[in-house]
Amino acid sequence: MIRHRLAELIRQALLAAQAAGDLPRFDLPADMSVERPQKEGVGDLTTTLPLKMARAARMPPLKIADAIVKHLPKSDFLGLVDVAPPGFINVTLSDEWIARQVETIIAAGETFGNVDLGKGKRVQVEYVSANPTGPLSVGSGRNAVLGDSVANILQRAGYQVQREFYINDAGTQVSYFSESLFARYAQALGKSDEQVPENGYHGDYMVELGRQLAQEVGDRYLTMPRTDALREVGEWGRRKVLDSYREDLELIGVRFDNWFSERTLYESGLFDRLLAILKKNGYTVERDGAIWFASKNLGEDKDNVIVRSGGRGPTYFASDIAYHYNKFVERGFDYVIDVWGADHQGHVSRVKTAIAAFGVDPNRLTVLLYQLVTVKRGGQVVRMSRRKGEIISLREVVDEVGADAVRYFLLARSADAQMDFDLELAKEQSAENPVYYIQYAHARIASILRNAGTLADGTGDVSLLRSEPELTLIRKMLELPEVIEKAATNLEPHHVPHYALELAGVFHTFYKQCRVLSSEPGDEAISKARLKLVRAAGIVFANTLRTMGMSVPDQM
Secondary structure, X not given: OHHHHHHHHHHHHHHHHHHHOOOOOOOOOOOOOOEOOOOOOOOOEEEOHHHHHHHHHOOOHHHHHHHHHHOOOOOOOEEEEXXXXXXXXXXXXXHHHHHHHHXXXXXXXXXXXXXXXXXXXXXXXXXXXXXXXXXXXXXXXHHHHHHHHHHHHHHHOOOEEEEEEEEOOOOHHHHHHHHHHHHHHHHHOOOOOOOOOOOOOOXXXXXXXXXXXXXXXXXXXXXXXXXXXXXXXXXXXXXXXXXXXXXXXXXOXXXXXXXXXXXXXXXXXXXXXXXXHHHHOOOEEEEOOEEEEXXXXXXXXXXXXXXXXXXXXXXXXXXXXXXXXXXXXXXXXXXXXXXXXXXHHHHHHHHHHHHHHOOOOHHHEEXXXXXXXXXXXXXXXXXXXXXXXXXXXXXXXXXXXXXXXXXXXXXXXXXXXXXXXXXXXXXXXXXXXXXXXXXXXXXXHHHHHHHHHHHOOOOOOHHHOOOHHHXXXXXXXXXXXXXXXXXXXXXXXXXXXXXXXXXXXXXXHHHHHOOOOOOOOOOHHHHHHHHHHHHHXXXXXXXXXXXXXXXXXXXX
16 A cells, blocks of 8 residues: 555655764654545645654654655655645655556456455454344344445455354243244134243234244144243244345345354353363352352453353353354454444453453454444334334345445444434435445446447556546545555444445546547547546446445446
């Protein structure tokens, strides 16, 4: 990336200035930070290093800046280099170099925008992981889009990524689901005395599941011992729900490398082995008939139960400890990213504490928390509750507005921001709808290239690209690697849709101001050059859309 190249030139300039006596000897900062300027009209790149080094150098920032510029090595990408008070160095990239980057983008193709941040390290992204007790909601859809987009970004950033869905198929909610489904199944067979438990699942989808089960097996489960019947009914129901999850997630292009069952943590004996390790190392205490994880020994405010009293078995926290032991110790991931709803915020620190107890650096685990989604239809907020059955499902929203709109709108806000999903805006086919606006840019590019005929033969001379709209478009295209690096470093995928919208705006402006296909005599050369630029822009749009998991339309 050009920022890193400029940072290296500044480092060389500092060393040369010190060697020449223009700067005193002092330790150079490890981070030669170069950024995009916040203020327009001051150049393409800027650094405030002279301000940061003033104390160490015991010199005014402006003199430090002058010394850096004096010794800055020559480079083909440097245009104007300017020193500005109180100690900025502003750099404008060479127009000739910018134009040549069209060739670079075309040569890179699908890999343009990739960065080698991860160096091949293994990272697991675990997301969605909804209890298999009912349809996926729009909130689960936000989880899915965030996790999937983070995985896409990390792959572009040079990580080996595994995508995982954790199946919560053990615990209280699964029992409630089994009892609720059995009641609906019995009711479908005329057993009106069977009732859904108060804490069970009352949605209409459970009635439909009960009817399907009755059609498949008849009264088979009514004649079995209740415990066996509940187990088998629950298994059937969970398979049905998980199948529906796969289908619904496929609608928005979300696929997993692995579906991990919570029950295997216990059936494999992993939890028992881990519990023995924790006991041996002094991280458990027995109190009130329960087994507690000694969190206070590791800095937490309180201890936490991992095995309940009275033979009621392990807690949800126990499953989390065993699951993360499996991720880090047994499967050896370098980093793990969990995508959780913001209501689980209080759970984060104790999980990090737990992994520290079995010798894993807690910084290797990142929990990406996201706020809930408010769905609006006709200006009215739609309330959602899976148990009561008042739910706007992910499938319903996809059917209404399309997969691309769902992915874009669920991604466009920062994960920690509450969001409103405007169904009416998502369906608009106008510039007011950012999805349409962005995808129309790629469709327009495809149309231009189709209509160009033999002019689009790839022989254009990019040195002819000198106008402000042309160079502005190339500048914006060159930002994609920086956007990927920032999104991957901070796990903030919303930067990608923001960039896509900005890129579309710049492209549409270029299209209005620069005639690409011209039949005027003498215009063939500039048309060929602009066709090359348009082709490169198509590559950047395609890579950006695919990173967001969206389709890349050639016509609309």
